[in-house]
Amino acid sequence: MSDLTQFLRRDLPASIVVFLIAIPLSLGIAAASGAPLLAGLVAAVVGGVVAGALGGAPLQVSGPAAGLTVIVAGTVADFGFAGTAAIVAVAGLVQIALGASRLGRAALALSPAVVHGMLAGIGLVIALSQIHVMLGGAPQSSAWQNLIDLPGQMLDHHGAAALLGVLTVAILVLWPRLVRFSLLPAALVAVVSMTALAAAMNADVERVSLPDEPLTGLIRPAWPDAPLREITVAVLTIAIVASVESLLSAVAVDRLHDGPRADLNRELVGQGVANTASGLLGGLPVTGVIVRSSTNVAAGARTRASAIMHGLWIAAFVLLFADLLETIPMAVLAAVLIVVGLRLVDLGQIRTYARHRELPTYLLTALGVVFTDLLTGVALGMICAAVLILWRLTRSEIRRVERAPGQWLVTIHGTLSFVESARLSRELGALPAGADVDIELHLDYLDHGAFETIRDWRSGHERSGGSVTVREVHDSWFHQATSGRLGDGKRTPRLVGSWSRWQDMDQQRRGAMEAGIAEFERTVAPMVRPQLADLARDGQRPQQLFITCADSRVVPNLITASGPGDLFCVRNIGNIVPPHTGGDTSVGAAVEYAVDILGVTTITVCGHSGCGAVRALMSDAARPGSALGDWLDQSGVRFSNPADEERCCTENVMQQLSNLRSYPAVRNAEVAGLLRLTGMYFDLAEARMYEVDPIVGQAHPVAIQPAA
Incomplete structure (x- = not known):
């Protein structure tokens, strides 16, 4: 599929779907943050275009995030929005420095229980504040005060705003259950339908308010008139939380698709550039957002073009259709945020942390964020995580x-x-x-x-x-x-x-073999018994014939990390395969049984360093006429440099592969493409496996394959 065709079939439709879900979320997050509504749209445009173009996670979509709402609201209250914009721009520079220092993965060292507990706490704070707006009231200054005033707010007289809000919540909850597949996101359906209902009712409710000229309505950043220590704390808080949320989102998005994996350091630099640009343009902080990103993947996006286009769609819509946005009731946006906030409290995560005994960390972080502030909640969670680690240790x-x-x-x-x-x-x-x-x-x-x-x-x-x-x-x-x-x-x-x-002394008195058997039956047998029972019932179906030396230092299942039923093994002195005619028939019988009866797809001949048989061949030390001498004569190997032991070992492997091809069963299966022959060399001192190049005989680490 050409790039243009892929863009038209995959990325363009996906960008429209993400654009539709981003508009109401961006407006709602700006409202909950106490910032101008236009700031949320600016962040959505910058996040889509800048972070989408420069970030290291191609399918991640960035923009204003609910996880930063509490932080931004506190920053706006302390420094004003112009000062907040300047802080966001500087926080972006910090992110760029972190990414350039290749500290992207270091941010993931924070306990996931703390991160998800922080997001859950933020979600509860958002829900507790926005439920007052949805019911026609005004949010209080703290989550605790919102919680105290909630019963009175619910018992108070409710007008059209409360009706629109409740219906919005109902649509957000029921739409995904009733409509299994739709390109229309639930948030868009809820906002459009409730806006139309408000217009039909001629409801007297508060609505979205944007500047008449959006480009002239942008707020310029201004350095806040506050102590440097307070500004530094605000900058680092936004930079760290935005970085962690973006990186966690990027890792989560990687699990949703099979395309290129995220470069976390590049993603951090891209997020930093986007935040600096957003701050300078008067926008909210930008992070990678899992809701939009997962929607992007589900809609079929394949490249970063989808994220970039979604930002351009938002910019065009704001410039051309701002009047439509101003018909949206604020109670509807509040209802959208309530559902988004409550979804940050993931019951599946709670069950997971309960199973892993990390629930105290999760709960303490969440409650700390709700009843104190974000930094205190995170600090309490980190302390709890450290105490639990020490307890377990x-x-x-x-x-x-x-x-x-x-x-x-x-x-x-x-x-x-x-x-x-x-x-x-x-x-x-x-x-x-x-x-x-x-x-x-x-x-x-x-x-x-x-x-x-x-x-x-x-x-x-x-x-x-x-x-x-x-x-x-x-x-x-x-x-x-x-x-x-x-x-x-x-x-x-x-x-x-x-x-x-x-072994201890008692075991040594019993004998090594007997002690080993007893240990196997007591500790290992219970673990492998089900698998062995299946193999006993169904028969063996190994995929590989493994021919190696009888040297006691070479343990095939150990060096290949294989188990029962994986390898059909032949072991002898020098991993020798006598030719089909005129040689020992025991090895030939095993080869023919493996190919014709078991149907193996690979035969591996594995030599090793310090092989006594190869040394005997190098020095002609085997006595003529002895059983050992007669056996070694069947190898057929002739060394190019008898002084180079490693080379002699690999040449012996190559010769045995050649001997294998003298068997009609092997030759026919290989020609038919049903069988592959490989040579390996195991270095005992390094405990490392090498693949033997079948043409020149050189040994290459298995992890670094030679060119074909």
């Missing part, structure tokens, strides 16, 4: 279960530090003297104080005639501490490390 889960008379299992999950020593001593001390106790540790961290608590209790329990076995899953903190290596930074994950890394 110092807490562990300890469970005691009696598996049989006189046999106990104690499982400990989480972080075990000296803070938990008293509780740990109490739990272990409750075990009966002389019992056989298995302690199973699932630890992220173990400090010396907690280690001494377990060690001292273990010594006392064993002196009283009991037995204690300590097993570890995932990490080997306790056994490292026992050997004096706790804190040396050389931890090995329990399920990855070898037997020698985690």
Whole structure:
């Protein structure tokens, strides 16, 4: 599809849909912010054109956002709108500096629970103030006062404004449910229909007021006459909140489409330029807005042209049809903002944070914003998040279960530090003297104080005639501490490390293999049993035949992060594939079974560094006539430079790929496009896999593919 065709079929219609939803929202946000209504439209135009053209999120649509309403209202009250415009322009410069410093992702380090709690609090503040406007009254100076006065406002006499507002809310709620697919957004339907109803009723209600000449009605920014400290706080507040909201919106929009991903640093620079331009033109602050952006994606937009065009549509409409905007009742815009504000309180997010035990952070932030101010609410939320993190870092889960008379299992999950020593001593001390106790540790961290608590209790329990076995899953903190290596930074994950890394003396007396089997059946088997049961019932369907060396240091499932049913493996000395005729038939049987019966789509031959078989071939060390010598002779490899061990390993891989093609089953499947042969080389010291170039034999990191 050509660029012009894509623009006409995708971006142009999407821009019109976004334009239709942006007009009422921009007017409503300006009204709720205590700013001139024209300032909201200016911000919408600048956000669409400037941020759309320069930002790093192509499908994000920017403009005035409900999330900044409370901040802007406070700034207007403190510095006047001309001073607010100047502050917005300087805040844009701060955003440009942040983006140029490549700190875009740093803004995302703020806890999402704090950010969403802040937005929820702002939504409640907006709703509490605008419900008074919708009912024909006037908002008070604080959310708390609006809440106190709300019962009286609801019981007061209501005129046409309240009727229009209630009907607007009804349309906003019911329209998306009754009309499953429509290019007409609910906000536009509500505003147009209620404006027409107000005109038909000849209702005496307050309406939108714009300058007769919009271009001459722009307010010029003026540096506020206030202490520099207060101005700095206002600048940083707008810059940080606008940045975080824009970046979070950009990340959310990325999840809605499969196009190019957002460049967050460029997005921050684009937002900064837009805010500077908006402030200089007398507009509100600009941020990326998830409501408009998601509408843009849903309407089929494919490039940034949609966001830019939506801004141009707003500019043309304001210049040519301002009279139509002045027929809109303010109560209708207030009703739109009530619904927008309440939707910032997302029940799905509340359930998510409840599951993740972050609900206190969310609620404290939201209530702090409502009943104090935005900065205080965010600060309270950040403190709460930090306290919860510290609480989790110092807490562990300890469970005691009696598996049989006189046999106990104690499982400990989480972080075990000296803070938990008293509780740990109490739990272990409750075990009966002389019992056989298995302690199973699932630890992220173990400090010396907690280690001494377990060690001292273990010594006392064993002196009283009991037995204690300590097993570890995932990490080997306790056994490292026992050997004096706790804190040396050389931890090995329990399920990855070898037997020698985690066995204790009891396990060594039992034997490494037996201990390993027992550990598998106790900890790993329950996790893989459902998958193995399915494979046992349905049979194996691996996609890959993996031919590699029998070297004990090469673990195929580990280096490929694969599991049961993924790899059909053949392992032998030197990862050799004897030719089809005159060679060993065991490897050939496996190859033919994999291709003809299992239908694998890939065969990989994987060599490795320090291969003993390759070294034997390099030095002709294998005894002629021996089983090993006869086996190595079947490799067929001839080295170009016997002094270069890595080159010899990759040349051996290439030769075995050539040997594979001597099998008719392999050759036919490859010619038919049903099978692909690849060569790999695993560097043991680096723990890194390389792909062997099939033409020149060079090894390239798998993440950096050579040119075809």
